[in-house]
Amino acid sequence: MRYSHVCVEALSCILPPDVVSSAEIEQRLASVYERLGLPAGRLELMTGIRERRFWPRGILPGQISAQTANAVIDKSGIDRGDIGALIHGSVCRDQLEPATAAGVHHAAGLPPQSLVCDLSNACLGLLNGVLAVANMIELGQIRAGVVVGTEMGRDLVEGTIDSLLTSRDLTRQQVKLAFASLTIGSGSAAILLCDRKLSRTGRRLLGGVLRADTSAHQLCAGGVDSEGAGDGRPRMQTDSEALLHAGVRLAGETWTAFLDSVGWGLESITKVVTHQVGKVHRRMLLERLGLNPELDFPTVEFLGNTGAVALPMTAALGEEAGHVQPGDRVAWLGIGSGLNSVMLGTEW
Numbered sequence: 001m002r003y004s005h006v007c008v009e010a011l012s013c014i015l016p017p018d019v020v021s022s023a024e025i026e027q028r029l030a031s032v033y034e035r036l037g038l039p040a041g042r043l044e045l046m047t048g049i050r051e052r053r054f055w056p057r058g059i060l061p062g063q064i065s066a067q068t069a070n071a072v073i074d075k076s077g078i079d080r081g082d083i084g085a086l087i088h089g090s091v092c093r094d095q096l097e098p099a100t101a102a103g104v105h106h107a108a109g110l111p112p113q114s115l116v117c118d119l120s121n122a123c124l125g126l127l128n129g130v131l132a133v134a135n136m137i138e139l140g141q142i143r144a145g146v147v148v149g150t151e152m153g154r155d156l157v158e159g160t161i162d163s164l165l166t167s168r169d170l171t172r173q174q175v176k177l178a179f180a181s182l183t184i185g186s187g188s189a190a191i192l193l194c195d196r197k198l199s200r201t202g203r204r205l206l207g208g209v210l211r212a213d214t215s216a217h218q219l220c221a222g223g224v225d226s227e228g229a230g231d232g233r234p235r236m237q238t239d240s241e242a243l244l245h246a247g248v249r250l251a252g253e254t255w256t257a258f259l260d261s262v263g264w265g266l267e268s269i270t271k272v273v274t275h276q277v278g279k280v281h282r283r284m285l286l287e288r289l290g291l292n293p294e295l296d297f298p299t300v301e302f303l304g305n306t307g308a309v310a311l312p313m314t315a316a317l318g319e320e321a322g323h324v325q326p327g328d329r330v331a332w333l334g335i336g337s338g339l340n341s342v343m344l345g346t347e348w
Contacts, residue, residue: 001131001207001208001209001210001261002206002207002261002262003134003137003138003204003205003206003207004138004196005137005138005195005196005197006134006137006138006193006194006195006196006204006205007193007194007195007196007198007199007201007202007203007204007205008191008192008193008203008204008205008346009076009078009144009192009193009194009198009199009200009201009203010072010073010075010076010078010191010192010201011072011189011190011191011192011312011315011316011319012068012071012072012075012189012190012192012316013068013187013188013189013190013309013312013313013316013317014064014067014068014071014187014188015053015187015303016053016054016055016185016186016187017053017055017056018053018054018055018056018154019051019052019053020051020052020053020054020157021050021051022043022044022047022049022050022051022052022182023041023044025043025157025161025182026040026041026042026043028161028165029161029164029165031165032164032165032170032175035170036170036171036172036175038172038175043179043182043183046179046278046280047183047278047279047280047300048278048279048280048282048300048301049183049185049278049300049301049304049305050301050302051301051302051304052153052157052183052184052185052186052302052303052304052306053185053186053187053302053303053304054152054153054154054157054185054186055150055152055154055186057154059152060094061088061090061092061093061094061100061149061150061151061152061188062088062093062094062100062103062104062107062150064150064188065088065090065100065104065148065149065150065188065190066103066104066107066108067188068148068150068188068189068190069086069104069107069108069146069148069190070107070108071190072146072148072190072191072192073108073146073192075192076144076192076194076200077200078144078192078194078198080108080109080110080111081111082143082144082194082198083110083111083114083142083143083144083145083146083192084111084113084114084115084136084141084142084143084144084145085114085115085116085132085133085136085142085145085146086101086104086105086108086110086114086115086116086145086146086148087101087115087117087118087119087129087132087133087145087146087147087148088100088101088104088117088118088119088129088148088149089118089119089120089121089125089126089127089128089129089147089148089149089308090120090125090126090149090150090151090307090308090309091120091122091123091125091151091307091308092149092150092151092152092307093118093120099116099117099118100118101116101117101118102116104148108146110146115136115142115145119132120308121308121336121338121340122220122307122308122336122337122338122340123275123307123308123310123311123334123335123336123337124308124334124335124336124338124340124341124342125149125308125336126147126148126149126189126191126308126309126311126312127308127311127312127332127334127342127344128342129147129149129191130147130191130193130205130344131208131210131342131344132147133145133146133147133193134193134205137193137194137195143194143195143198144192144193144194144195144198145192145193145194146190146191146192146193147190147191147193147312148188148189148190148191149188149189149190149308149309150186150187150188150309151184151185151186151187151188151306151307151308151309152186153184153185153186153304153306153307154186155233155234156181156184156222156233156234156235156236157181157182157184158233159231159233159234159235160178160181160182160235160236161182162231163178163235164178176240177237177238177239178236178237178238179238179240180220180236180238180240180243180305181222181235181236181238183277183278183304183305184304184305184306184307185303185304185305185306186306187303187306187309187310187313188309188313189309189312189313189315189316190312191312193205203346203347203348204346204347205344205345205346206262206345206346206347207261207262207344207345208258208261208262208332208342208343208344208345209254209257209258209261209342209343210254210340210341210342211250211253211254211257211340211341212250212338212339212340212341213246213249213250213339214338214339216242216243216246216247216250216337216338216339217337217338217339219238219239219242219243219246219337219339220236220237220238220239220243220337221236221237221238221337222234222235222236222237223235238337243337243339244280244281244284246339247281247335247339247341248281248284248285248288249288250335250339250341251285251288251289251333251335251341252288252289254335254341254342254343255288255289255333255343258331258343258345261345262345264329264331264345266290266291268329269291269295269329269330269331270295270327270328270329270330271295271296271297271318271323271324271328271329271330271331271348272286272291272295272296272330272331272332272333273296273297273311273314273315273318273330273331273332273333274286274296274298274311274314274333275310275311275333275334275335275336276298276299276300276303276304276305276306276310276311276314277300277305277310278300278305279300279301282296282298282300285333289333297314297317297318297321297323297324298314299313299314299317308336311332311333311334315330315332324348325348326348327348328347328348329345329346329347329348330345330346330347330348331343331344331345331346332344332345332346
């Protein structure tokens, strides 16, 4: 995929107010750790995640997404009448129907001729939304579009803790399968893309590639009450080690195709933004791709794994911190369970 007319005009994110440390989670699981002989501190030691953030109870994803969407539109300076698409791309949604995007579209005051839909694909929903909007802009169907999402990790983490505490025959293997669920955090992010003729920044989306390895689709699976707990909260089981190696392998294959597609050499890339999973994933990914860790902007230490908003939220925070500068060639390196990978090249 190559684009000639698409710009990444603005990024925005909102961080949740409630901070929960890995130490606090382990304190709640103290009886499990003692019974199975697990050492305290392993959660942060193995993942690098010292804390994650949660939204207050009772908040719906669409409520936060409306704020993030309005923030990115205001930041861009783009007229709302020029926005022809609103895609809500997070795993978390307000309900099965109508689309969460409908409420966000209404709250953002966008025109009735807009495309309005939810697009969900594990941790790649927002990046898939970026591709959908970029394609529409490149084809001349719309002048601008917003991709937004909000992830709510509290119920998954707290439901997992309760399941571990109440299981009568819990084994180390079961804890291992639930471990990734304890790394989940929350957050919200939005991306506004527009036609180059509308852009004030000139920050171009040059193109990208997609790759899939669906033979690995069962390595990470979750859903509402998937363990039959009866409390309506989501549960997830993850073969973390197998997922790690399969994901890094797929990323390596995608990377080769990506460099060829956008016409970049390794030396021409000045910054990268990666999907935030944990310290081991980050190290293995950057080693596999031959990238200097200093090019990356890690956020997983204080945000946890925030699903589909992890990469765009990190991109927004990196821009705010001055990590990304005008003239940088920035590679967005996305991957999600399924397995799927999306890599995009931007010129800041």
